[in-house]
Amino acid sequence: MTVKRLSINAAFLFLMLLACRICYADGCWGYSNGDESECTGPHGCAKWYTVSYCDLGCTSGACNPVGNTRQCCSLIIHYAEIVPDGDRCPDCGNIRTHLKPRPHSNPHRSELLQGRSPGLIMLSPAVSYKPLELVDVFRGCDRAAAIVIDGGRTLSVEGM
Amino acid sequence: MAQDTPGKPEHDPKATASSPKPDKGVSLLHLTRVGTVDVPSLSTHSFTPPFPCDADSNIYYQDDLRAPAIHKLNSKGEEVALFQPGPNTDKKLDRGGNFAVSPNGDLYELVFPHELTRPVFVYKSDGTFKSVIKLDPGFIWFPSKIAVFSSGQMLVTGMEYDKDTTAEMWPFTGIFAGDGSLLKEVKLEDDETLRDMGVAGDSRVKEVGTPGNKAIDFGQIDVASDGNAYLMRWTNPAVIYAISPGGQVVRRLTIDPGDPNYYPRTLHAFGNRLAILFVQHESMEKIMKVVDLEGRDLSAYDETRRSEAGKSMLTSAFYCYTENPTRFLFLGANDQSMLQFWIVEPR
Numbered sequence: 001m002t003v004k005r006l007s008i009n010a011a012f013l014f015l016m017l018l019a020c021r022i023c024y025a026d027g028c029w030g031y032s033n034g035d036e037s038e039c040t041g042p043h044g045c046a047k048w049y050t051v052s053y054c055d056l057g058c059t060s061g062a063c064n065p066v067g068n069t070r071q072c073c074s075l076i077i078h079y080a081e082i083v084p085d086g087d088r089c090p091d092c093g094n095i096r097t098h099l100k101p102r103p104h105s106n107p108h109r110s111e112l113l114q115g116r117s118p119g120l121i122m123l124s125p126a127v128s129y130k131p132l133e134l135v136d137v138f139r140g141c142d143r144a145a146a147i148v149i150d151g152g153r154t155l156s157v158e159g160m
Numbered sequence: 161m162a163q164d165t166p167g168k169p170e171h172d173p174k175a176t177a178s179s180p181k182p183d184k185g186v187s188l189l190h191l192t193r194v195g196t197v198d199v200p201s202l203s204t205h206s207f208t209p210p211f212p213c214d215a216d217s218n219i220y221y222q223d224d225l226r227a228p229a230i231h232k233l234n235s236k237g238e239e240v241a242l243f244q245p246g247p248n249t250d251k252k253l254d255r256g257g258n259f260a261v262s263p264n265g266d267l268y269e270l271v272f273p274h275e276l277t278r279p280v281f282v283y284k285s286d287g288t289f290k291s292v293i294k295l296d297p298g299f300i301w302f303p304s305k306i307a308v309f310s311s312g313q314m315l316v317t318g319m320e321y322d323k324d325t326t327a328e329m330w331p332f333t334g335i336f337a338g339d340g341s342l343l344k345e346v347k348l349e350d351d352e353t354l355r356d357m358g359v360a361g362d363s364r365v366k367e368v369g370t371p372g373n374k375a376i377d378f379g380q381i382d383v384a385s386d387g388n389a390y391l392m393r394w395t396n397p398a399v400i401y402a403i404s405p406g407g408q409v410v411r412r413l414t415i416d417p418g419d420p421n422y423y424p425r426t427l428h429a430f431g432n433r434l435a436i437l438f439v440q441h442e443s444m445e446k447i448m449k450v451v452d453l454e455g456r457d458l459s460a461y462d463e464t465r466r467s468e469a470g471k472s473m474l475t476s477a478f479y480c481y482t483e484n485p486t487r488f489l490f491l492g493a494n495d496q497s498m499l500q501f502w503i504v505e506p507r
Contacts, residue, residue, distance in 0.1 A: 032302040050367060059326075092276070
């Protein structure tokens with residue numbers, strides 16, 4: 001009886017491993033995001049979900065197109081997972097060099113940032129936090145001074 | 161089977177919960193479902209953009225990108241054409257993608273075969289395969305949205321790698337010729353800010369555990385009667401660029417829903433107007449704003465709510481916008497998940 005059960009378990013394990021081997025493929029991958037979808041369900045349920053897809057790209061590893069799972073209302077959604085193997089992808093296509101743009105060159109920047117600067121720690125979609133920045137310390141013979149900056153604005157000059 | 165009863169509200173239009181904040185002088189009416197058309201041949205549990213509608217009020221419904229098939233449905237809910245990339249290529253396809261209907265009725269679909277090329281499949285309006293165009297900007301990228309001008313030139317936006325392939329990707333937008341060659345890169349002035357926000361992990365553009373930038377990935381494009389494409393980024397306020405077929409940014413519009421928690425779901429052009437549906441991400445409450453092509457507010461509508469449960473009455477699948485009378489077409493589903501057209505008017 002025990003031997004039979006062990007055999008069944010071994011066969012099940014073998015099938016699982018085989019299935020995983022089939023759904024994984026080694027190569028160079030990149031994620032691309034799908035659009036945001038709205039799922040609907042019983043009792044007026046309506047929620048959002050987003051899925052990612054594996055496309056050929058520059059991350060060496062394996063892609064499991066259904067490696068991630070989430071639930072949205074009563075809908076079970078499977079989406080891609082890339083498992084990087086740390087190797088390089090030397091032939092993943094041409095890539096352009098981007099020069100770092102001038103900071104704050106866009107006059108409409110504040111319209112999108114809405115009072116928050118990139119670099120903030122987002123505590124929730126609407127609440128953010130930026131640690132104060134100690135930008136410099138001056139040391140004289142018998143005194144020290146520090147300038148504390150908050151988002152580019154001088155908050156205090158201490159010790160002077 | 162189809163039941164079309166425009167003119168008769170299905171729900172009490174007085175039962176409303178949301179209140180957009182339109183500019184002074186803009187009417188505030190409620191989006192009210194006035195008719196339903198069953199589509200018994202299709203069932204659904206989810207709605208994913210794009211939500212295109214052509215000049216004859218046919219709508220194009222795509223249900224599963226991994227087994228891509230786009231259903232063209234007429235206003236009676238009858239399927240009049242089916243667009244499938246699979247039977248039209250020998251290549252292994254990873255998935256289908258975004259698509260657009262050209263002014264002459266051809267359908268252009270971004271398709272992802274298992275290779276680095278990024279082709280567009282072109283179909284005639286009856287669903288028959290016409291040609292394949294390989295988009296060739298000269299570097300690897302991930303196109304996500306497409307629009308087609310009457311000239312056959314395409315506006316495509318997506319993301320490209322940084323030299324450090326693990327770093328935040330860069331938005332890229334270009335005008336492509338009918339043969340797929342890149343005619344012009346279109347620089348959009350907010351893209352730098354949106355990428356900076358992505359680098360910083362700002363939750364307004366980044367979702368935990370997923371790559372990409374929501375402002376670009378969730379944006380939409382439609383071509384208006386002035387011949388320009390209106391490319392909308394998923395931002396608050398909504399930023400919309402009017403882009404000419406030659407790749408000039410003619411105008412930059414910002415449409416403010418009046419509440420920082422509403423994000424633009426989709427936009428549709430009709431005549432010299434744009435209708436933009438904003439959705440509150442948590443409550444699913446909706447606001448429809450209608451503006452002219454300069455971005456000036458013309459109308460704002462909120463949603464009639466089910467008074468007893470407070471549930472949202474409409475989906476976010478906003479497909480068509482027409483005037484005289486002002487009418488919007490949404491897709492929805494009944495309790496048995498049968499696909500339905502929902503005819504919606506402001507009341």
